[in-house]
Amino acid sequence: MYGWRARAGLIVPSVNSTAETELGPRMPDGVSSHVSRMYLEDGTVDHLEKMAGEAEESASLLGTADVDVIAYTCTAGSLHEGLGFDEQLESELSEAAGGVPTVATAASIKRAFDALGLERLSVTAPYIDDLNDLEVEFLEASGYDVTNMNGLGIKSGLEIGAQKQEDTYRTVREADHSGADAVFISCTNLPTLDIIEKLEADLGMPVLSSNQATLWDVMQNLPVSPEEPVGPGTLFEET
Structure with a gap:
């Protein structure tokens, strides 16, 4: 039987081609992952609001x-x-x-920041300006200082998921991190897990991403103790 130790459910936007690919294979031995999708056309506030209307049904289906x-x-x-x-x-x-x-990525990243005692964040996000501004407002209202927002201006979810990790690595490495005590790479559709440890080594500071923090928060709520860290970086090494 799959999931003989535990089962994790993922609610994923329909255009997201990354989250289940990065999170599912990272589950500990004996933990299965199961996905329910919500329809999303693109990365605009209006479409995100429409998508949120499907979330409860997706959760109900995973509950079964x-x-x-x-x-x-x-x-x-x-x-x-x-x-x-x-x-x-x-x-x-x-x-x-x-x-x-249940954990939501925006809450998961805050728990991850707090677990490491982080206060000043240099953020890279793939979104259009409207969403980048909302993210800065959210993080600062939550008590964090955003020292730099490096927005990529991508509206299409499919285009975000198609980003190469080596390009994201260069984008993050070349951003302004002065005054920050950590780097945060936002968006669960942006592939990141394979570059986090490389960025930490090259930048000399913790690097967190949406999928990494979500995976970490899922592990806090699963009734299993993995034999070794299932995710990359300082977040999994030190908490």
Whole structure:
């Protein structure tokens, strides 16, 4: 039987081609992952709001698979309505799934920052300016200082998922990180897990990403203890 130790449920935007690919194979031995999708056309606030209307049904469907934890794997989609929306979303989805512990990426990144005692963030995000601005507002309202927002201006979710990790590495490495105590790479559709440790070694500071923080938060809520860290970087090494 698959999932003989535990089962993780992932709620994924329909255009996201990265989250389940990066998170699923990282699950500990005996932990299976199960995906429910929400329709999303592109990365605009209006479409994110429409997508959010499908989230409870997606959580309810995962609940029927007897999952042990659910992750809402969308950064902008869990912060676009401002401070508190991430935690409200977690509560509503947990209730829809019959009480299954639920994490949303925007809340997961905050828990990860706090676990490492981070306060000043240099952010790289693939979004258009409207979403980049909303993310800065959300992070600063949550108590973090965004020292730099390096936005890529990509509207298409498919285009975000097609970004090469080596290009993202160069983009992040060449950004302005002065005054920051960590780098954050936003968006669960942006492939990042294979470059985090390289960036940490080359930049000399912690590097976190949306998928990394979501995976870490899922592990905090699974009833298993992995034999070794399942994810990369300082976040998994030191917490």
